[in-house]
Amino acid sequence: xxxxxxxxxxxxxxxxxxxxxxxxxxxxxxxxxxxxxxxxxxxxxxxxxxxxxxxxxxxxxxxxxxxxxxxxxxxxxxxxxxxxxxxxxxxxxxxxxxxxxxxxxxxxxxxxxxxxxxxxxxxxxxxxxxxxxxxxxxxxxxxxxxxxxxxxxxxxxxxxxxxxxxxxxxxxxxxxxxxxxxxxxxxxxxxxxxxxxxxxxxxxxxxxxxxxxxxxxxxxxxxxxxxxxxxxxxxxxxxxxxxxxxxxxxxxxxxxxxxxxxxxxx
Numbered sequence: 207x208x209x210x211x212x213x214x215x216x217x218x219x220x221x222x223x224x225x226x227x228x229x230x231x232x233x234x235x236x237x238x239x240x241x242x243x244x245x246x247x248x249x250x251x252x253x254x255x256x257x258x259x260x261x262x263x264x265x266x267x268x269x270x271x272x273x274x275x276x277x278x279x280x281x282x283x284x285x286x287x288x289x290x291x292x293x294x295x296x297x298x299x300x301x302x303x304x305x306x307x308x309x310x311x312x313x314x315x316x317x318x319x320x321x322x323x324x325x326x327x328x329x330x331x332x333x334x335x336x337x338x339x340x341x342x343x344x345x346x347x348x349x350x351x352x353x354x355x356x357x358x359x360x361x362x363x364x365x366x367x368x369x370x371x372x373x374x375x376x377x378x379x380x381x382x383x384x385x386x387x388x389x390x391x392x393x394x395x396x397x398x399x400x401x402x403x404x405x406x407x408x409x410x411x412x413x414x415x416x417x418x419x420x421x422x423x424x425x426x427x428x429x430x431x432x433x434x435x436x437x438x439x440x441x442x443x444x445x446x447x448x449x450x451x452x453x454x455x456x457x458x459x460x461x462x463x464x465x466x467x468x469x470x471x472x
Contacts, residue, residue: 280416282433282446289416290441293380298411300380300442302388304328304432305372306404324402325394328373331463332358332386335437339463342375345393352378358386380442386435387447387461391454392428399423399430399450406432408444416444424450429457 280289306326329343334356342350342360350359357379375388390404400423408416418433427450434445451457455467 277414280414282416282418282444285422285446285448288443288445290438290443291410291413293437293440293442295412300377301409302328302330302375302377302433303372303407303409304374304390304404305407306390306402323395324392324398326373326390326402326404327393328360328375328388328390330358330375330386330388331458331461331465332356333384333463334382335384336382341465352376357382381437383435383437383442385437385461387457387463388432388435389457390430390432397426397428399425399427404430404432408433418446418448420448422448427452429453431457431460434461 282289304326306324327344329341329345329348331339331341333339338356340350340356341348342356342358344360348360350356352359358375358377361374361376377383377386388406392399392402399420402420402423404420406418406420408418420430420432429451431447431449431451434447436443436445449457449460451460453467454465458465458467
């Protein structure tokens with residue numbers, strides 16, 4: 207009989223421990239559910255907790271959104287690479303900068319180095335949405351205007367290449383644009399694009415700089431189509447071209463503007 211009593215008592219102890227374990231496990235699950243609701247349920251925070259008199263301002267300050275880092279520079283590496291800029295947002299002046307190395311070293315027949323100067327000129331062919339079109343360049347004094355039609359302007363002609371900011375084309379009234387083909391041509395010096403090490407930078411307020419390096423040069427051609435800018439669905443799409451041509455006429459034929467070209471000088 208004593209042995210049986212001990213057995214009954216032992217079984218009773220085990221059952222008590224099992225009940226206590228279930229009770230604490232249930233409490234833990236309730237606590238986890240409460241904490242989860244506190245952090246992630248907006249209705250619970252805004253209604254129930256306020257009714258209970260709890261200060262939920264701390265939780266409202268928690269930013270659960272994922273932060274996306276905006277790049278400071280966008281590099282267009284290959285011909286055909288592009289980047290779109292949203293025109294529906296507030297946009298400022300659009301600037302296209304060309305910088306290059308104006309001093310070219312050349313080996314003579316006896317191995318001596320000689321230096322020559324390379325004069326690159328920046329320009330563009332444009333068409334607006336009203337159908338009007340034209341050319342902006344130093345040749346022919348076609349510097350354009352920012353305050354009147356076509357709202358595109360070349361700031362200066364840097365004949366030495368020594369200007370720290372190179373040459374710049376500025377554009378306003380961006381919504382008026384249809385297509386712009388920006389080019390550079392060698393006005394003076396041997397057609398040596400490799401030595402020029404040209405870099406085009408597109409700047410627009412509130413957007414990352416777009417950088418295009420001329421790293422696939424074709425020697426013997428004086429004209430290079432740098433970039434194409436197109437107005438598509440309230441976006442300005444900037445595309446790297448880096449296409450080389452014998453001159454203005456050949457570039458024009460490629461993009462279908464249809465200008466009449468005659469020889470000229472600055």
